[in-house]
Amino acid sequence: MFFWQDPQFGNKMITLMAALVLVIQILMVSQRWLVTNIRAFGVQSLLLACIAWTIAYFNHAPHIYWVAALTLIFKAGLLPVVLERLVARIEIRQEIEPFVNVPLSVLVAGMLTLLAYVVSESFHRPNEPAGHGLGHNTLAVAIAVFLIGFFMMVNRRKALSQVLGLLCLENGLLLAAISLTYGMPLIVEVGIFFDVLVASLLLAILVYRIRETFDSMDVSRLSRLRG
């Protein structure tokens, strides 16, 4: 048997790429430049598409090819381009100003990863039939990306970087969905994708309109409504 037919090899590749996804996520937490962040998000989505493709190839699940293709087109291609154009067009200061400083943020991200491993441990089914469900490493990464994405949203005051946090959070969700079950039934995935896409476009428009009205995308200035 050649190595490209061996499911074990596929699993190792997936684990490797999942680890890279996590590394990129932590990189985004430590990065101060918005454009770098957007590009890192693009690379992360690309890796996600590769993971989906690998799963589809080694497990003969044709409908996951769709997930791979949609991720590649929208999340790795279209969204980063749109977001970068938006950044260039509204000429904001290109630096992310987190509430918590960078070293502490990275520490928090590390703690969240630890938490994710603890949570995913309880999901492990050791006596599961072979070929169903990936090693719990991938799930742990997915939960970690989800949690760190959440932390990014809370930690950042600029509207656009919050949107970026939301998109990362959804990347983690997608990784969880494909790694847990080899993809939910196709109809759901298509629904998810359209919603994610429309949601991010809506947010981008909203960001633009906020910019028009406020002359700044600082969300911490959105604080007139209280009580």
Next chain:
Amino acid sequence: MIIIALLLIPLLASAITAAMRNPRRMELVYLLSAVGSFAAAVWLAGEVLRSGPVAWGNGFLYADHLSALVALLTAFVYLVSAPYAIGYFRQEAKDHASGEIIDEKIPSSRLRLYYSLTPLFGFSMLLVTVANNLGVMWVAAEGTTLASIFLVTFYNRRNSLEAAWKYAILGGVGLSMALFGTVLVYYASYPILGGENVSNLNWSVLVDSAPRFDKTVMRLAFILALLGYGTKAGLAPMHTWKPDAYSEAPVPVVALMATAVLDCALYALARFYVLTARCLGPAFASQLLILFGLLTIGIAVPFILQQRSYRRLLAYSSIDHGGIMALSLGFGGVLGPLGMLLHMTFHSVTKPLLFFCAGNFQQHTGNDSLKKGAGGLLHTLPVSAPMFLLATLAVTGTPPFSMFQSEFTVLRAGFAAQHIGVVIVFVVLVVAIFCGFFYHASQLVFGAPNGLPRGEFSRWKTWPVIGLSLIVVLLGFWLPAPLYALVEGAARILEVHP
């Protein structure tokens, strides 16, 4: 077949109005879609009562008593808000023409936005109620957020952008948690149901095999679903988008958001509750629901007591009632679900009335303040002001109004479940809310004349108010037998015995 009609009517109306230019014709299509949806929902409820659950397309769409009830309530609110919306926007346009409101103009393209997005909004909510697949239900719930973001920014003011931003971000995070919960339910069911079949995520399929699901996974799935759909329902501490969105969106949209969206979100949560309670026994899910429900009611109290704007006052009242419904579901047993659904039914009739009256006040006086020159509205608005007082009494659960009966059922459910401490706290909080709410309402309605011209704007705005008031009074004395049968059947679906 009737399920398809229920969904197609608002969807078609949305497509038609999107292509129109004349506001009068948009109004007509919108009104027809509301009447049509309500007729379809009544028909569906009748069908379910006569011959049990209705399904379409291999169980892709599925309506049991619970779906039919929530669809009926959603369609009802959509129906009553339609004529009101017409009057509301006509007055906006007229005020603009006479130059009374200068900060914002209402061009007809903006009206088209409203008349095409609102049916889409209604469509998504109705899809939540009849989608059998938990994934499709999630897509529809996300659809309600997407369809309503630009309704919140309708006035394009600074504050409405801020409100829409909070709404979109919190809604996005919340619903991604709900999706994670859905994925985990699929994972928990995978070893038992197996296969890559679309129908494996159908609630009607899941519910029978729920006791054999993976228990650890279901526990996490319920927590995520509670946080996710709880955000949509406005359970504390994820409620902060509600007062902002409710005070910035146009009143007819708010009436839909405060009742129909709340019902749909709690409906989705209840579906997860049944799966979890069957898998783990009711104790785990109940405790969480009681905790979040009580916290939600508690958080509403200080904000109601010292509120400065009546739109926000109503928003906190809506948060409070969402908490009561979650609490009642948490009490469980036979009476808990019954109390929740009765409360949902009565709330969906009473809350739009309050919002309509408040909308009439706001358009008449030009602000929604409780302090600045407010008061004496009884002298200027001869219909809306007394009806507001009536609705206040009804919504705070004063006898003989119907919400007293449902809150009483919640109390009995709490005693039956032997949560005496929780019940005592609940009663204290409800009484505090009654005092605060009634104080503010009487300040607003009574008092010296405020010098504004006397008279209501148009029949479009007074008739929905009068009609709803009649229904509110009537429901206090007489609950139609078919409606009660529907509520009872729906409550039986949510009953889980240990």
